[in-house]
Amino acid sequence: MKNKLIPLSIFLVFIVIFIIxxxxxxxxxxxxxGTKTSFEVPSVSVKLFNSNEIVxxxxxxxxxxxxxxxxxxxxxxxxxxxxxxxxxxTKNDNLRVIGINYKDTKKNANNFLKxxxxxxxxxxxxxxxxNAIEWGAYGVPESFLxxxxxxxKKYIGPLNERSMEEIKSFIK
Amino acid sequence: MLFSVIGxxxxxxxxxxxxxxxxxSAKNFRNSEVLDTKILSFTFLQFFLVVxxxxxxxxxxxxxxxxxxxVFNNSHTTKPIFYKIAGTWGNHxxxxxxxxxxxxxxxxxxxxxxxxxxxxxxxxxxxxQQIIIIxxxxxxxxxSNPFNHIYPIPTEGLGLNPILQDPALAIHPPILYLGYVGSxxxxxxxxxxxxxxxxxKKWASHIKKWVLGSWIFLTxxxxxxxxxxxxxxxxxxxxxxxxxxxxxxxxxxxxxxLLHCILVLEKKLILTSWVIILSISTFALSMSGTFLVRSGxxxxxxxxxxxxxxxxxxxxxxFSLIFLSxxxxxxxxxxxxxxxxxxxxxxxxxxxxxxxxxMMYFLSVVLIGTIYPIFLDVLSSQKISVGPPFYHTLIIxxxxxxLLIMAIGPKLKWIKSNLEDKIYLFTILVISILLSxxxxxxxxxxxxxxxxxxxxxxxxxxxxxxxxxxxxxxNLAQNTAHFGFSLLILxxxxxxxxxxxxxxxxxxxxxxxNSKAKIVFESLSQKEGENYKSIIGNFIxxxxxxxxxNLSPELRIYNQPNITTSEAxxxxxxxxxxxxxxxxxxxxxxxxxxxxxxPFMLWIWISVILISFGGLISFVKKEYEK
Numbered sequence: 001m002k003n004k005l006i007p008l009s010i011f012l013v014f015i016v017i018f019i020i021x022x023x024x025x026x027x028x029x030x031x032x033x034g035t036k037t038s039f040e041v042p043s044v045s046v047k048l049f050n051s052n053e054i055v056x057x058x059x060x061x062x063x064x065x066x067x068x069x070x071x072x073x074x075x076x077x078x079x080x081x082x083x084x085x086x087x088x089x090t091k092n093d094n095l096r097v098i099g100i101n102y103k104d105t106k107k108n109a110n111n112f113l114k115x116x117x118x119x120x121x122x123x124x125x126x127x128x129x130x131n132a133i134e135w136g137a138y139g140v141p142e143s144f145l146x147x148x149x150x151x152x153k154k155y156i157g158p159l160n161e162r163s164m165e166e167i168k169s170f171i172k
Numbered sequence: 173m174l175f176s177v178i179g180x181x182x183x184x185x186x187x188x189x190x191x192x193x194x195x196x197s198a199k200n201f202r203n204s205e206v207l208d209t210k211i212l213s214f215t216f217l218q219f220f221l222v223v224x225x226x227x228x229x230x231x232x233x234x235x236x237x238x239x240x241x242x243v244f245n246n247s248h249t250t251k252p253i254f255y256k257i258a259g260t261w262g263n264h265x266x267x268x269x270x271x272x273x274x275x276x277x278x279x280x281x282x283x284x285x286x287x288x289x290x291x292x293x294x295x296x297x298x299x300x301q302q303i304i305i306i307x308x309x310x311x312x313x314x315x316s317n318p319f320n321h322i323y324p325i326p327t328e329g330l331g332l333n334p335i336l337q338d339p340a341l342a343i344h345p346p347i348l349y350l351g352y353v354g355s356x357x358x359x360x361x362x363x364x365x366x367x368x369x370x371x372x373k374k375w376a377s378h379i380k381k382w383v384l385g386s387w388i389f390l391t392x393x394x395x396x397x398x399x400x401x402x403x404x405x406x407x408x409x410x411x412x413x414x415x416x417x418x419x420x421x422x423x424x425x426x427x428x429x430l431l432h433c434i435l436v437l438e439k440k441l442i443l444t445s446w447v448i449i450l451s452i453s454t455f456a457l458s459m460s461g462t463f464l465v466r467s468g469x470x471x472x473x474x475x476x477x478x479x480x481x482x483x484x485x486x487x488x489x490x491f492s493l494i495f496l497s498x499x500x501x502x503x504x505x506x507x508x509x510x511x512x513x514x515x516x517x518x519x520x521x522x523x524x525x526x527x528x529x530x531m532m533y534f535l536s537v538v539l540i541g542t543i544y545p546i547f548l549d550v551l552s553s554q555k556i557s558v559g560p561p562f563y564h565t566l567i568i569x570x571x572x573x574x575l576l577i578m579a580i581g582p583k584l585k586w587i588k589s590n591l592e593d594k595i596y597l598f599t600i601l602v603i604s605i606l607l608s609x610x611x612x613x614x615x616x617x618x619x620x621x622x623x624x625x626x627x628x629x630x631x632x633x634x635x636x637x638x639x640x641x642x643x644x645x646x647n648l649a650q651n652t653a654h655f656g657f658s659l660l661i662l663x664x665x666x667x668x669x670x671x672x673x674x675x676x677x678x679x680x681x682x683x684x685x686n687s688k689a690k691i692v693f694e695s696l697s698q699k700e701g702e703n704y705k706s707i708i709g710n711f712i713x714x715x716x717x718x719x720x721x722n723l724s725p726e727l728r729i730y731n732q733p734n735i736t737t738s739e740a741x742x743x744x745x746x747x748x749x750x751x752x753x754x755x756x757x758x759x760x761x762x763x764x765x766x767x768x769x770x771p772f773m774l775w776i777w778i779s780v781i782l783i784s785f786g787g788l789i790s791f792v793k794k795e796y797e798k
Contacts, residue, residue, distance in 0.1 A: 007502040014498070018491045023550045024469050025483045075686075078677045078762050103675065140677070157762065 041149045042134040049101055049109070049123035058149070060098060060122055066171040067146040070120075070159075071100045071132050074112035076140040082158035083116045089164060090119040094171045099123040102132050102140050145170060176240045179228030180319040186221040186276070187309040189214050190302050197302070201295045211298065212283055218305075219276040226273050229318050230260050238329050241320040242266060248331035250703040250731065258342035259332045264466065264482075265318035267345055272308050274346075274353040279305070282357055282382075289378065293364050300360035303496075307489045315482045334704070334730040334737045340400040348393030348420065352458040354386025355423060358430070359455035362448055363497055367504050371444045376437040383434055384791045387427050391784040394420050399777060403740050410776060413563050418542040419461030425535040426454040429528050436521050439586055443521075446528065448505060452497045459490045469546055516588040523581030530574045537566045568625065575628040575661065578654055579635045582647065600638070604630035612669075626665055632658035649793065653786025659779035663772040670771045677762040684765070690714040691767055704730040706739075709754045709763060723752045749773040 043058050061067050070086060072079040090097045099120040101109050104127060113120075126132055135144060143155040145167060152170065155163050193214050200208045229242070233256045238244045246263040247256055255262075261270040279301045286294050312318070361379055365371045397420065402410045411417060430450035433443045463469075467483025516522065541558040548554050580597060608626035612619060636655035639647065674691065676684045684691045694710040706728045713721050726739040740753040748771040755764040 007498070011495070011498060014491065014494055018487070020547055020550050021463075021469070021487055022484070024546050025467055025487065075684075076677055077679075077682065077684075140675075 041146060041151065044131065044134050046124045046126070046131050049099075049106070049125040052125075057124075060124075061146055061149060064148060066095045068095055068097045068167065069100065069135070069144040069146060070097060071102050071135075071137050071140050071142045073102045073104045073140050074108040075104065076102075078158035079141045080116065082141055082160070083119070085159045085161070085164050086119040087117050089167060090121075092168070092171065095167070096121045100126050100132055100135075102126050103129040173237065173239050175228040175232045175235075175237060176319040176321065179225040179232075180317070182221040182225035182228070183309065183313055183317075183319075186218050186225070186272075187306065187313065189218040189221070190306040190309060193218070193298065193302050194306075197295050197299045201292060201299075205291065207283075207291050207294060211295070215276075215280050215283055215298070219273075219280045222269075222273050222276045226260075226269055229266055229269060230257060233257060233260050236329065238327070239321055239323070239325040240318075241322050242318045244322055244326055244329045246332050247329040248703065248731075249328065251332060251337070252702050254339075254342065255332060255337045259336075261345050262332055262336045262341075265312070265316045267349075268308065268312050268316055269318050270346060271349055271353060272305070272312060274349050275301070275305050275308060275356060278353055278357050279360075282361075286378070290368070290370070293361075293368055293370055296364035296367060297357075297360045300363045301356065304356055304360070304493070307493075311482075311485050311489065315485055331703075331730070331733045333733070334728065334735050335404055337730075338400060338404055340396050341404075344393060344396040344400060347389050347396060351386045351388075351390025351393050351427075352423065352461075354382055354389060355427065355451075355454045355458050357382050358386065358451045359493075359497070362451035363500050366448055366500055369504065369506065371437075371447065371505075373438055373441060376434050376447070380431075380434050380438065381791065383427065383431050384787050387424075387431055388784045388787040388791065390420070390424050390427060391780060391787070394424060395777065395780045395784075398780075402773075403742055404737070410773070413541065413558075413560050415542050416465055418538050419457070419464055422535055422538055422542075423454050423457040423461065425531050425538070426450055426457055429531040429535075430454060432524050432528060436524055440521065443525070445505065448501055452494075452501065456490065456494050456497075459486070459493070463487055463490055464542070518584060519588055520581060520584045520586050523577050523584055527574060527577050527581065530570055530577075533570060534567055537563065568621070571661065572624055572628045575632050575658070578657070579628075579632040582639075582650060582654065583635070596638070597635070600634045601627075601631055604628070604634060622665070622669065626662070629658050629661040629665065633662060649786050649790035651786070652789060653783050656779045656782030656784075656786060659775060659782065663775040663779055666772045667770055667776065672769050674765075674767045676765050678765050679761050679763075688716055689767065689769075691765065693763070693765070699726075701728070704728045709765075711752060711765075713750065713752070713767065715769070721750060723750065725752050725754045727754060727756065744774055746774060747771060 041057055041061050043056060045054050045056055046060075047054055068086075068089060072083075086097055089095055097119050099122070101123055106125070124131060132140075132142075141158050143159055143163075144151050145153040145155075147170075153166075159167075193211065196208055196211050196214065200211060229240075231237075232240045232243050233247055234253065236243065236247055236249050236256070238247075242263060242265045246259050246266075251259070260266045279298060282297065282301075283294060358379060361382070362371075365375050365379075394417075397417070398410045401412070401417075427450075430447065433446045433450060436443050437447055463483065463486040467486060469483065541562055545556050545558060548556060583594065583597065605623070605627040608623050608630055611626060612622045632654065636651050636658060639651045640655070643651070672688055674684065674686065674689060676691070678684060678691070678693045680693055680696055682693050690713070692712040692714075694712055697708045697710065699706045699708060706726045708724050708726050711723045711725070713723055715721075721743055723741045723743060725741040728737050728739060729735075730737070736756070738753050738755055740751055742752075743750040748769055751768040751770055753766050755766075
């Protein structure tokens with residue numbers, strides 16, 4: 001009896017694997033970041049820049065306001081250039097600007113903010129650059145306009161006057 | 173047009189001869205002392221027909237015959253002739269035809285090279301191999317025929333994906349396939365030998381050549397893919413634990429374990445169950461690799477087309493083969509002769525078995541990491557991706573005993589050994605530990621684990637190095653491969669410890685500077701290639717020692733299909749690589765610049781070549797020394 005049990009269970013395991021692969025075949029879908037116009041805010045735990053608290057991203061983007069998520073770094077030259085636009089946008093009451101500090105050190109980042117001002121309501125500290133990947137980011141700078149946990153629009157590269165006007169028209 | 177017709181009918185005829193071979197094999201199996209000459213001629217004929225079919229496809233590509241759907245989808249008149257030929261197997265249909273070509277070639281070689289083996293065994297191996305071959309014929313003709321017509325005939329093709337237009341990638345598939353398909357012969361042969369109860373020392377020494385051959389090709393195939401990813405994909409790494417890389421690593425791990433089991437079996441009639449199961453799993457893993465990347469269940473550069481019908485066919489075919497082999501294993505294999513109690517704890521075979529278990533562990537880690545996301549997606553529709561941290565945490569700690577056993581194992585004798593005259597083993601261990609402490613001491617993070625890892629790799633390094641001098645040509649094959657492996661681990665460790673990276677966005681004329689390097693973006697220039705235009709960024713990089721270097725990474729814009737690729741510029745020296753790659757930041761004059769210094773890159777490639785060279789030495793050696 002015992003001798004038959006082993007082969008039988010192995011056969012059974014393979015049958016289960018077969019069924020799962022078979023099911024898997026039916027829901028193949030290809031993930032291409034470009035074609036997905038609105039996808040949801042990824043739910044991941046992140047570290048906050050100021051308090052070192054670990055929180056879930058969904059908590060940060062919880063209210064029904066508009067959010068602008070901006071990936072930046074002190075060593076990134078174009079980030080300097082777009083900073084004035086962020087400072088301008090943060091004045092708007094309907095919009096909260098959230099930063100992801102990408103592959104940076106706290107000291108350099110703080111100096112950067114001291115020099116140019118701090119537009120961010122909250123900053124996620126991503127010194128390893130792993131959180132930015134969750135958002136499907138290509139590099140720095142990059143910004144995402146978010147409403148109701150959905151990404152409405154993605155800006156690759158530094159924001160400029162035109163993208164600022166566009167964001168303003170969205171949040172009216 | 174003509175080529176497509178010839179190619180198509182050759183395929184159908186090849187399938188027909190497969191069935192004919194079944195009939196003759198069955199006849200020959202029942203009553204014959206000698207192998208029917210008809211079998212040999214039909215096998216040759218089948219191979220010849222596949223060669224014709226393959227040549228027809230190559231010629232269709234060369235003359236850009238766009239009435240052929242495969243050529244239309246994957247070629248373009250402006251493509252250089254080299255890539256027109258390589259494009260033959262740079263797509264799903266053509267690569268399957270190549271697979272079939274190697275399958276039929278290998279069974280022919282097998283039949284020619286096994287004249288002194290029992291006839292029943294040869295015939296039965298042929299039958300199992302024909303099951304695989306016929307399966308592939310049907311798959312090819314039914315779901316992925318490379319000779320489909322299109323009417324009206326288009327004047328221009330769609331072109332080959334530019335990232336595949338690369339010399340390393342042109343030879344990567346054929347080499348890898350030689351390894352994969354070699355494992356099919358091992359599979360058929362082990363099934364035949366199990367059925368006839370022939371798994372013996374004699375069988376082991378005959379199948380060893382096939383195991384070695386496939387192992388060498390598989391190793392080189394993986395190496396080529398890795399080199400390609402390093403300079404073409406622009407990530408500056410050589411291994412990403414991507415599912416597609418994993419599916420080539422899994423058969424490699426199984427095959428490496430099998431190789432060591434065969435070496436034991438050749439000396440002593442033990443481990444027969446290991447050998448049978450490993451032979452089956454090597455081939456099953458190669459096939460599942462095909463299933464995973466071709467069915468669209470996983471996404472990668474290897475996913476040529478997503479057609480659930482193809483996936484379903486391979487899935488059913490794969491599992492029929494697995495069930496067939498499981499049935500044969502449980503029904504015919506007698507385990508009575510193996511006796512695990514006959515092991516002495518301190519002997520070469522014990523060391524090999526211990527490391528086999530480690531290899532199986534590594535294999536299971538990679539297997540779980542690869543298929544767990546699929547299972548989770550099906551069972552709970554949750555999407556996750558398993559990244560390097562998972563593999564590193566689970567694999568790295570166990571590399572330490574693995575390396576130590578790899579160093580000490582070959583020093584032990586077969587059957588029974590003792591530790592007299594082995595003081596040098598201890599001395600070298602002390603030297604390795606001291607040396608690695610001096611290397612790691614400047615790095616505060618993970619001091620302990622890094623020291624232990626580097627010392628165990630150094631230990632293997634020194635022990636194998638000592639053997640080159642003290643033993644000369646004795647055990648040269650094993651020693652070279654193990655030396656290569658220690659060098660590989662050392663290079664990877666140093667590479668990850670001492671690499672540095674700068675990512676920044678620059679305009680022409682701007683300069684980036686930090687304590688490690690100064691990067692000046694000098695100018696932009698343009699160049700016209702045969703089927704692409706390129707923008708070249710000219711950079712001057714000055715490292716902390718003040719040494720200047722000109723680097724010019726490229727952005728290529730291919731005409732057909734219209735895709736931009738970035739070509740890294742890499743300056744390779746003996747000790748380190750300087751790697752720079754640029755990317756467009758959308759609609760901006762900024763370029764995303766990524767500069768990396770990667771020490772010991774060259775040695776990673778060299779050590780893998782050494783590993784396969786060790787296999788080659790063993791392959792060409794006439795007689796395994798006693």
